[in-house]
Amino acid sequence: MxxxxxxxxxxxxxxxxxxxxxxxxxxxxxxxxxPERGSAFRALVETCSLNKKPDQVLAAIHYLRDVESVTDSPPRVVNQLFSDAGIEPPGNLSLYLNRLKERGLLMVPLEYGDKNRYSILTSAGKAHLDKQSTS
Known part of the structure; x- marks a missing residue:
């Protein structure tokens, strides 16, 4: 300069x-x-034997929050993670997220209203992933 x-x-x-x-x-x-983003997520899903799509969606939210420190993940971000990993993206992500919230595995912090893009895992959600990965 x-x-x-x-x-x-x-x-x-x-x-x-x-x-x-x-x-x-x-x-x-x-x-x-x-590892690249996709291969790291794929390795996580395969290593933990997460074969069901709801478990994979829960794992994707956890991966984005804890590994990549992403707090705002609209559907395109989650779907891109699946695509990067070579895993079929969930068809109706909103439906999966709502069902995971109903089961108490996900929650949206109060400051974000009811916007699924800010979902985080509850302690029950983390315990569920731990249980799935050991069974």
Whole structure:
């Protein structure tokens, strides 16, 4: 950066440097064999023998919240995780989420009203996944 650069030029250079750093970090992660998003989720589902779609949806919400720290996950985000993993996405995600809430495995924090995209696992939901993975 030079003293006579305009604000826009400086911002552009900072964006370019940031993008280059992100690309380098992604390349480095691939080089050392860190799992990609889809393969990590698929390995989790397979290792824990989660064959039923409701269990997979519950696992996807848990994965997004705890592994990726995603708090807002509209249906396209959940479906993309399934697609990235090579697992058939749930047909009617809202139906699955509502049934999981009815069973007490998911809840939506009060500050988000009744928006399923902010669902989190209850302690019963976590216990259910633990039980499913050991049976």
């Amino acid at each position: 030079r003293h006579d650069d305009t604000w826009s030029i400086v911002l552009e250079r900072l964006r370019d440097a940031r993008d280059a750093a992100i690309d380098a970090a992604i390349d480095a992660a691939r080089d050392v064999g860190l």
